[in-house]
Amino acid sequence: MLNLNAFVVGLLFGLGLIISGMTDPAKVIGFLDLAGTWDPSLAFVMAGAILIGAIGFTIAKKRQFSLLGAPMRLSSATKLDARLLLGSLVFGIGWGLSGFCPGPAVVSAAAGQPKAWLFVVSMLSGMALYTLLERREK
């Protein structure tokens, strides 16, 4: 059941990204381009997602187990550290440079966009590099 639901959620999430316009990097860059012809429509994506998400998470936070009996895995971290902020900074630079964040890149790659594949392979390399660096630290 958990795996089937993961599939359904991935499917809905992907459809949401396509319908909302998030899978078009030019549109994402238009949203980030405050000094140019700013396209604010992607702010509505976040507003819509958080509206429903907040209801789900408010219920989830009160539970120890999910409705299917899986443990509730919510982070309890509250500290704002350098890893979080510098990591987000580096992510934002890559996002602004390409117009791709991970979700839309995966959907576009699956749809057969060669440039999205290039981005996804490079992103996975970045994640693998992180795993390597972390292992070395330990």
Added chain:
Amino acid sequence: MNLSDFTHGAYIAGLFGGLLIGIAAAMFVLLNGRIAGISGILGGLLHAAQGDKFWRIMFLLGMAVSPYLYQIASDLPAVTIEADTAQLIIAGLLVGLGTSYASGCTSGHGVCGISRGSIRSIAATLTFMMAGIITVYLTRHLTGL
């Protein structure tokens, strides 16, 4: 082009797509007890324990099927990728490294984290939005890359 050129359609599509993303995120936490964060789900394929991988593959498979399901109803929206090969490689590396260190991206922090009122996610989202805005400003308006 100016603001009035963006039709109401784009706002309605944005809101509707956003609601769908919200439903997906709510379903995932309520049924699976997990955060629908794409960078975390992808990263886990590389370093999570063997038994913690199959659901990730199923989630990504669902995402991969979504454009094909959408195509049954309508043509896929246009995708314009202005970045060249070098920019895409650099951007991909930065996104992979950055989201790994930050433990999340637009979905994990921006949607799920803000939805549960996490201070870390709010700070992360403000940071990557600012970084994205400044990057677009520098590449589009100052250097014209």
